[in-house]
Amino acid sequence: MSSFDVTVISRELDTTLKGFRISNIYQLNEKTLLLNLRKPGGQRIDLLVEAGVEVHTTLYVFEKPPKPPDFCMALRKYLRGGWVKAVRQHDFERIIEFIVKSRDGEYRLVIELFSDGNIILVNPEEKILHALVYKRMKDRKIVRGEIFKYPPLRGKDPSKILREDLEKIREMRRISVVKSVARILGIGGKYAEEILARAGINKDKPSSELRDEELDSIYESLQRLLSEIQSGNWKPTVFIDKDGKWVDVAPIEMRKYSGLKRIYFGTFNQALDEFYTKKIVEGKASGVEEEIKRQISKLERILADQKNTLQKSLEQAETYRKIGETIYLHLNEIQFLLQRIMDEKRSGRDWREITEKILKEKAEARAPAIYFEELNPKNMTLRVSIEGLKFDLSLRDSAQKNAARYYERAKKAERRARGAAEALKQTEARIEELKRRRDEKMKRVLEKPPKARKKEWYEKFRWFYSSDGFLVIGGRDKAQNTLIIRRYMEPHDLVFHAEIIGAPFVLLKTEGKNPPESTIYEAAQFAGTYSRAWREGLGSVDVYWVKPSQVSLSPPSGEYLPKGAFMIYGPRNYIRKIPLEAAIGVARMDDYLQIIGGPPTAIAKQALAYVKIVPGDETSGKLSKRIKELLVRTLPDREGRILQKISLEEIQKFIPSGKGAISKN
Numbered sequence: 001m002s003s004f005d006v007t008v009i010s011r012e013l014d015t016t017l018k019g020f021r022i023s024n025i026y027q028l029n030e031k032t033l034l035l036n037l038r039k040p041g042g043q044r045i046d047l048l049v050e051a052g053v054e055v056h057t058t059l060y061v062f063e064k065p066p067k068p069p070d071f072c073m074a075l076r077k078y079l080r081g082g083w084v085k086a087v088r089q090h091d092f093e094r095i096i097e098f099i100v101k102s103r104d105g106e107y108r109l110v111i112e113l114f115s116d117g118n119i120i121l122v123n124p125e126e127k128i129l130h131a132l133v134y135k136r137m138k139d140r141k142i143v144r145g146e147i148f149k150y151p152p153l154r155g156k157d158p159s160k161i162l163r164e165d166l167e168k169i170r171e172m173r174r175i176s177v178v179k180s181v182a183r184i185l186g187i188g189g190k191y192a193e194e195i196l197a198r199a200g201i202n203k204d205k206p207s208s209e210l211r212d213e214e215l216d217s218i219y220e221s222l223q224r225l226l227s228e229i230q231s232g233n234w235k236p237t238v239f240i241d242k243d244g245k246w247v248d249v250a251p252i253e254m255r256k257y258s259g260l261k262r263i264y265f266g267t268f269n270q271a272l273d274e275f276y277t278k279k280i281v282e283g284k285a286s287g288v289e290e291e292i293k294r295q296i297s298k299l300e301r302i303l304a305d306q307k308n309t310l311q312k313s314l315e316q317a318e319t320y321r322k323i324g325e326t327i328y329l330h331l332n333e334i335q336f337l338l339q340r341i342m343d344e345k346r347s348g349r350d351w352r353e354i355t356e357k358i359l360k361e362k363a364e365a366r367a368p369a370i371y372f373e374e375l376n377p378k379n380m381t382l383r384v385s386i387e388g389l390k391f392d393l394s395l396r397d398s399a400q401k402n403a404a405r406y407y408e409r410a411k412k413a414e415r416r417a418r419g420a421a422e423a424l425k426q427t428e429a430r431i432e433e434l435k436r437r438r439d440e441k442m443k444r445v446l447e448k449p450p451k452a453r454k455k456e457w458y459e460k461f462r463w464f465y466s467s468d469g470f471l472v473i474g475g476r477d478k479a480q481n482t483l484i485i486r487r488y489m490e491p492h493d494l495v496f497h498a499e500i501i502g503a504p505f506v507l508l509k510t511e512g513k514n515p516p517e518s519t520i521y522e523a524a525q526f527a528g529t530y531s532r533a534w535r536e537g538l539g540s541v542d543v544y545w546v547k548p549s550q551v552s553l554s555p556p557s558g559e560y561l562p563k564g565a566f567m568i569y570g571p572r573n574y575i576r577k578i579p580l581e582a583a584i585g586v587a588r589m590d591d592y593l594q595i596i597g598g599p600p601t602a603i604a605k606q607a608l609a610y611v612k613i614v615p616g617d618e619t620s621g622k623l624s625k626r627i628k629e630l631l632v633r634t635l636p637d638r639e640g641r642i643l644q645k646i647s648l649e650e651i652q653k654f655i656p657s658g659k660g661a662i663s664k665n
Contacts, residue, residue, distance in 0.1 A: 008251040014087040027072035052117020055270035077237035155186020178203035236271035249275035320410035327403035333368035335399040464598025466519040474506040502532030533660030544572035585610025597654025609634040616661020
C-alpha cells in the first residue's frame with residue numbers, strides 16, 4: 001500500500017471503527033494479525049493487519065492457530081476490551097496508528113507498511129511495550145522500554161510540496177523521471193507513474209531533459225491527484241488484465257491502467273479485502289504447485305535413471321545370451337583353444353611365449369587361433385573375438401561352464417530389467433498420483449476462505465427451526481430466561497419448561513399460526529434435552545407447555561421470586577417421558593454452511609449431514625471434535641473442506657451442558 005492508499009484507508013477505518021471495542025486478537029502467521037471488534041448492540045467487524053503489506057476490514061473467515069504466539073498474547077493483555085478512539089495516518093507516510101483507550105490510558109498500535117513492515121505497541125508514556133520485530137537502527141531503536149520514534153521522512157510531503165521543489169527532479173540527471181518523482185515525493189512507483197500518465201510525460205525520460213512546462217504539468221497532476229484523494233469522493237477499483245489476472249487495487253481511477261478491465265467496490269476496505277484475499281489464495285496455490293513440481297521433478301529424474309537401467313539391462317541380457325549361444329556354436333574350437341593354452345602352460349612355457357605362438361598361427365589364419373585376442377594371466381582370462389563379439393573366457397573352466405556363466409548373467413540382467421520395469425511403472429504411477437493430487441490441492445487452495453455470516457438475533461440463544469418451519473428459542477442461563485420472557489414472548493406464542501429444577505424457558509414463536517403436534521413435540525424435546533436432566537444422565541423427562549398469559553413475572557403476595565424464575569398459573573399441558581437426545585448437523589443457508597442443532601426429527605429434515613447424541617461420558621470438547629470428524633467424512637469434498645474451517649465452538653454451542661455420547665441408533 002502506498003501513502004495515498006494509506007490516506008484513504010485510514011480515513012475509512014476512522015469512520016468505521018471509532019467506538020468499537022477490541023474483543024479479541026489472533027496472530028494468523030508471523031506477520032499477520034486479525035482483530036475482532038464489536039460495538040454495543042452486537043455489530044461486529046474483523047480487521048486484518050499484515051505488516052508491510054495491508055490493513056483493512058475483512059468479511060472472510062481465516063483459520064486461527066490453536067495456540068497464540070507471545071506477541072499476540074501481549075497485545076491481548078493490553079488492548080482486549082479497549083475501544084478504538086481514532087485511526088490516523090502519520091504525516092503522509094505509510095504508517096497507520098490505532099488509538100485504543102483502555103482503563104490504563106491510551107495505547108497506540110502502530111502499523112508500519114514500508115519495507116518489511118512492523119507492528120509496534122506504544123504505552124500511554126510513549127514507550128515501546130512490544131513489537132513484532134525488535135531492531136536497532138542508526139536513526140531509531142525499536143526496543144522494549146525505548147521512547148517510540150517515527151522513522152525519518154522518506155521524501156517531501158506531497159500535500160505540502162511547492163512547484164520550486166520539483167526543480168530537484170532535473171538534478172537527478174540521467175535517472176528516469178518516474179524514479180526521480182517517486183524518490184522526491186516518497187510515494188512509490190505506482191502513483192509516480194500515475195502522476196506522469198496524467199501529465200502526459202514518458203516515465204522513462206531522463207530527468208535532466210524535463211522542460212519547465214513539463215515540471216508544471218507534473219505539479220498540476222500531483223495537485224489534482226491530492227485533491228481527488230482528499231475529497232473523499234473515491235471510486236475503489238481492482239484492475240484486471242486481459243488474462244484475468246488481478247493486477248492492482250486503488251481507491252480511485254488510474255490513468256496508467258486505462259487499457260485494463262475494472263471491478264468497482266463501494267469502499268476501499270472492500271476492494272482491498274477482495275484483492276489481498278485473492279493474492280493470499282494465489283500465493284498458497286503457487287506454494288503448493290512449486291512443492292509438487294519439485295517432487296515431480298525428483299521423480300522424473302528417478303524415472304530417467306530407471307529407464308536407463310532398463311535399457312542397459314535389456315541390452316546386457318541380449319549380449320550375454322548371444323555370447324552363450326556363440327560359445328555353443330563354436331564349442332569344440334573354443335574348448336580346443338582353452339585346452340591348448342593350459343597344456344602349453346603346464347608344459348613350462350611362459351604366457352608371453354604362448355601368446356606369441358598363437359598370434360603367429362592367427363596371422364596364418366589357422367583355426368582356432370583366429371579367435372584369439374589377448375591373454376590376461378593375472379585374471380586367468382582369455383579374450384576372444386567371434387562373429388563380431390568380443391568376450392572373456394575363464395581359463396580355469398571348460399567352454400560349457402563359460403557358456404553357462406554367460407547364460408546366468410543374461411538371466412540376472414533380465415531379472416534386473418524386470419525389476420527396473422516394475423519400479424518404472426511404480427514411479428510413473430507416483431507421478432500420475434502427484435499430478436492428480438496437485439489438481440485436487442489446487443482446487444482446494446484456490447477456494448477463497450468462507451465469508452463471515454451475519455448472525456440472526458436469535459442466535460445468541462439456544463435455537464432451532466422445527467420440521468414445520470417454526471422458530472424455537474431457549475435460554476442459556478437465568479439472564480437469558482428473563483430476556484426471552486420479558487422481550488421476546490408474544491401473546492400467541494407457547495412457553496415450554498421441563499419438570500426439573502435448572503431447566504431453560506423455551507419459547508415456540510408461532511407468529512399467530514397454529515403449530516402442529518410435531519412441532520409441539522420437538523419444542524418439548526428441546527426443552528427437556530437442554531435442561532439439567534441431560535447433565536444428570538437421565539434417559540427421559542416430563543415437559544409441559546403453557547400460554548404466555550399463564551406466565552407471571554411477579555411472585556404471590558409475601559413471597560420471593562429468585563432471578564430467572566417465573567410463576568406459572570393455571571393448567572399445564574404435559575408431554576411425558578420425552579427421550580433426551582439431540583442432533584447436530586450442517587446445513588446450507590443461502591451461500592453459507594451453518595452448524596445447526598436440536599431435536600433429531602427437525603435437524604434430519606434440514607441438514608446435509610448430522611450426528612445424533614445422547615447423555616454419556618465424553619466431555620463437550622472431545623465430543624465436538626468427533627462430531628466434526630464424522631460430519632467432514634460424510635459431506636462431499638468441497639463442503640467438507642469448508643466445514644474444516646468452522647471452529648469447534650460453533651459445534652459446542654449445540655451440545656447440552658454436561659457430558660454426552662454419539663448415539664449408535
